[in-house]
Amino acid sequence: MTSVKPLHLVNSILPLHYDLQLELCPSKVNFKATEIIDFKPGTQGEGLLQRFELHSRDLVILSATLNDDIAVKVSYDKENQLALFNLDQPVDVLTMERIQLTLKYIGKIKTIKTREDETSGVFKTNFMNQETGLSDNFVVATHCQPSYARSIFPCVDEPSWKTTFQLSIKTLQKYEVVSNVGQLSSVADDNQDYKTVRFGVTPLMSTSVFGFVLGDLEHSTSQATMTHSSRRIPISVYSPMNIGDSIFCLDIVQKYLPLLEEYFKADYPLDKLDFVLLPFLTDMAMENFGMIFVQMNHLLLPPSMLADAKTREQVQQLVVHELVHQWMGNFISFESWEYLWFNEAFATWCACVLLEHTGDIPNYWTSSEYLQNQVENTMRTDAKIETLSISAISKKNTTSLTSQTHDFFDPHSYMKGIAILRSMQVCIGDELFRSALQEIFQEARFHAKPIKPIDIFVRMGVLLKSENIAHFFTSLCQTPGLPVVSVEIVKSESAITTRLTQHRLLTAKQKNLEDVPYHVPLLIQLPDGKIDQKNVLLTDRSTTLNYPIVVCNHDAQGFYRVSYESMECYDQINKEVALGKLSAIDLVKVFSDLSFFVEHSAKNIHMVGLYSLLKNLASNEMDLEKNKEYWAGLCEGLKILDLPKLKSLKYNCASSEILDFKAGILKPLANKINRMNFKNPDQYQLEVMSQLKTLKKN
Template sequence: MSEQLTKKLASSSLGDSFASPLSLTNRFIPILYDLKLSIDHTKPNFQGELVIELVANDLYQTEVNTEASSFNLKLHASKLILTSAKLLIGEDDIPLTVKYERKIQQVSLSSKDDIEITKDSKPKILIKYMGQINTIKTYQDNTHGLFKTNYLDSISGKSNNFILATHFQPHSAKLVFPLIEELHVKTPIRLSIVTLSSFKVASNAKLISSEPLTMSANSTFIFETTPPISPSVFGFVLGNIEYVEDFVEEVPIRVYTSIGESRLASYTLKLIKKFCPILEQLFGVKYPLSKLDFVALPFLNDGAMENWGLVTALSNQLLLDEHTASPQALKQIKQLVAHELVHQWIGNLVTFDDWKYLWLNEAFATWMGNYAIKFAEKDDSVDGQVYEKFLDKDCFYNENAHGIPSIQSYMNSVDTGLTSVTSSIFETNSYEKGIIILRMIGNILQRDEDSRPIEDYSKFLEGVKKVIEKYEYKSMKGFELWNTLNEYTSVDLQSFVHSWMRYPGFPLVQVSSNELNTKLVFEQHQYLYNLTAEQLQLEDQPFHVPLFIKIIDDKGATKVLNVMLTDRKLELDIPLKQLVNINSNRGGYYRVNYSRSIIAHLVQNIDNVASSDLIAIMCDYGKILGTTISTSDDLVSLVQIIDASAHRKVLDYNVLKTAITYLETTNNILMHFSDYSQFQSWLNNFVTYLFNKIGKWDKILKIRDASSYDPVEMEVRDAVLQFGIDRVQFQDIGRKLLKNFLNSGINKSFTPKEVVSSMFNLTMYDATQKDYKRILEFVKNSNNSILEHSNITNQELQTVAVSSLSFVHKEDLLRKTLNFVMTNIDSKLIELGLIGFQYKTSTEDKLKLFHWYKLHYDQWILRSLRKGSDWAKQLGITMSNISRIVLGTVMQHDPELIELRENFIKEKLHSLPAHGLQELVESLEDENAEKITVATFYPELVKSLP
């Protein structure tokens, strides 16, 4: 019978057909589901008995006026076989006819005769049915509804252990019991499960009892009734599992694992205990349930699920050894736990009423979770790191013109139908943009009271507390969140959110002053990376932009003005002399472009600009530079800000790291695409100044372990040394570092991985034969015991060593490097041995590389075209990368080099079989377009250099 039943159940799978909400079309709606399940893990099906308590539906409208009519109730159900259904009124049991509506995943229960149901009737439905247990064997298998897997435990070594679990988001509860599966229909659920007595069983609510059945290996596990709950976050887990336990005040918290893995759950348990009280404090609302569990599962398609009081997650995302895990792994679990805990309030206690708002639900949990981590650890970098990642990567604005959607367009097009899954509804762009919107609103509310410190979101959280009070155990629409928060600010949040949801891209705000410098003038346009609104045929609609204008008033007090730019232009009576900067603490998500006069003012008052704001200014100019909207003013302004950042009174390595990052990029462009000499002269002076200002270079030689230095400082020192590679003073430091590195086993010194690159490159520049041979040994042998005294890995060391080979300046060693690359051309990443040529300005050196490249090109290309050979394929990759160095970077600007390059390309396209050269050249032209644009600004730049 099992095989037949399974086939019958499978045949009841339903399609995507549209169906009206059952909460509107039913005369009665549930007020309680009393669910009893009998689950035998050895069988493919389970048995269920469901009693549904009903009340009259206030939203139901009908022309029927009489109380007496045929009874009808529609429920969502999928792959369920109903064996009987009855209407219970008082002592009467009225059989109901079952009709499946498979295309819309519904079942209709109806009476043959008219039935009079009064308000006091308290009708109930009794349903008996069967459903499927989905067996999971691979990560690709579907983990929706009720699923099971067996596993090999680490204690007995046997694989006869089982875990059964549910996953209902968004529409899979109907695979386990008939119900109204709609987000806004929250109904309490009373659950009991009959299964093996040896199993542990957990659900959303606390376990009341486990009662053994007479003459059976089974027990009945009975749970408390849940509060009103959305079906998507209801669930249960049972099987051969164990747990670790603690308490948050009187609330028990557990982490369930497979047998033998609970030892890896202690860190997660500590995080739950740490973050739960913090979120109670931030929300001003106690955790709403009587217990809280996290469950580590072998399989789960969505990775993690915020079931109310029963969070499930993949084992590898929840379990680790705290003492051996990497910092990144610890951080990821921290973020996961905080995220899922936030959902216990926003998402579960209060729910958005439409799956189109999944982006907002998840965005809130991520942003609030990261804020909770920051709050717990008093770490100002946590929220900033998440935010900086989004802004600096232009993460939700794809460079492709066709990949720049608005949230509104996503919400209008996303399919949230009954067969949709979380992955098909979830949209990364909207989710990340949602995080940005929430952060901006938090800053807007904060800045209504200027006395509040930076990143103090207490006013925002007052609004969230109000939201929870108004909508707890209910569902709300997105605008109801904004309406409630709007009570805590004078800004029109609905209009603000509307603009950020409706428009693609983000704003570029241009700031200037009037002729008398008595007013600031703002103008905004949509910024779509390297594109204009006109090119995309967009209206260039103005956003609502929070300007966060930082000023120093006439009394010397620093203030941040909470001004909203809602039109194309805005003029404010703020004299230039008072301005510190726009978008203080990067509170808004937009780029700022200042006029040259304002840049001059900022440079003159650079010590008034906070480090975070200075970093933001450089990032804005660095991202705009080279795009279709950039001008020579952008290059001039960026270099002036970089120069000023080094002359601040305070030595801030985070600022210097950003400055040097953009300086390296700019320098590499100008070195190969401009006349360069005048900029090189300025750069030498800049680096000398910075070298002397940083000072204390011998401190690198005195480091004893990885915990005793600042990695950012070492990155800055490494970059500064690299800039001075042709100077003896810098080379001497490189040699000392190498000597220290080689003798670290004797002198017990420690070499930070951040300085190994400059250590090798500077030594190589004026290397002796002995120096060259010593570094070449690191290229050939990656197994070095010397690395006990450094935090660089063998592979990293080998990569850095090979990358240093062409930094040599002596002709005989340069020839030796070219010969080494030639004889090892079949080796993976051997092209790194030519990287140093990208830092050489001598035409003579460039020609040496080109003639070597041209000499071997034909034979290497022909070898790479041999079919069916892995090494030929690898050689093709190597040749493509070498061609990028030679044709894309080295052979540029100089007319002689360009002519050689063009003749070479023309000849090889004619004389050799098709080998991807034409495509590579076109790709290089696209990649170099921005660089060429920047190089055209060079004449204006040199005029401004001191």
């Protein structure tokens, strides 16, 4: 597909409201429709209208009239998925009391038979009637994201434009019918076989989150008691089958919908919320405003499956993630698919904040699932020279018309986005970060028009009186790679100073590489156990502190690596470990960063530091039975000894000293462990014992 200019920048009129009247029967391959579009004058031209365009795909427009009496000719640009509307004579839209286009047209109902079939536009699936055994039950649904609304009705099908919608559907009397908002009426036809369901008017929203579903659906209903708005919101789950297995989903919605309203201090924007479980859905989940679609095998789970804690956590993350989108992504929406990474990253970040706060997923942000499986892997990808910035990747992915959401979605940008949001939350402070978000949700302009993510952080900076907030966000989104902060503690007779220097981290040295300083959240832990409040953000190439530190990037909540480059640094860390004052996460992080340096850019001090840390843990003075939290760090440190560079378990220092890891660490550690009485060893203790056996053979 070729790139086309956005219609909201081309047309001299822009839609304000869509009124859709559809007639659907699943046994047919087409649907009939009448559409009434209310427009307003746009910013192009001088008020004279003779030609305009709307997105349209696989729709046959039978008639088009403007203000009931002005005939409009229709032609098509199929390559660019456009319907072209032409008037015989130009009209002055600035003098019109109303600008209303009425269309009658026919659209396609797509048949979905397998998981490989693309769900788009209006699609239908037949499935087995569990009572009769016949496959004569149907569900008809929609999928508008990213640009399939144009397969349902002619429209400006761009995330950069928001309107209101009102929908009527004529279909078989027996079918459940659901859309973005609640029903106003359901009127049976004279022959009683059909009914016409009329829904209310939606809030402002983009075409991508419009939708409806109808068919042979079971449902389970409850209410969510909203503490912020003092309302009771009807909540339901619809499914083609086994509705009893969706009760966990309904429980999650009932618990977290009020918590999200309270978190944002913003009323839930609709009059109800439904989850609809579908046999097939290309994107697995789709956060339509007020009506969330999910592929049913993700949420139809019997008690035997929910007995698994990991399964429950995954379901909770999925459901709460989709709930977050009702506020961020739908109520506040973004002007381009270029920002899909942020939309999805914010939903996951916010969901995990709440799930950790309630205890449903305890200690999430310091879990190995987050720090090792997600952040560590993302940093390793970002350290490669070929990895582009989030901004560059996003622009590259949205340069042309694309058929699938996953064509816009970049997993690396998404994971990095979560880490950026988490580091900003920690650096700014949870309460300040949350209060600024709450203020933003109260400002009508953030809902009235689609925005860029940077708009949020510029406004947050104004509210919190810090320009660095927007610079922080921009730094990590527009600059490729990630930073490494080197730390050097220097002791003299009169003072102790700490020198911090930042550069771009890479897996290999590059000549003539632009090395722009990042905005780095330092998150420094001091020897007294407190977090440094004097030096919070490193924005220059380097800075010198007139006091010692223990570690940077406390609990690994910032997206960067730390290179400790003086023996005094390792002495300080060893001292804190011996006292049991260093967090277990900090020890794991020190070893994780050392592992990267040993693999790619090891300095002599890294080898000496590694030897010192492991020797301290292996010594008899270090009580690992009392300080059980350090087994995870020990396990991470021993993994480094299995790297190719250290396979011999000996390393020659620049000073000609030989670091014999086998004699200095493995033997004393093995002797120490043999003296311990393990009744029920945990996973890290078992892994350390396994590592020792493997390393002894080298």
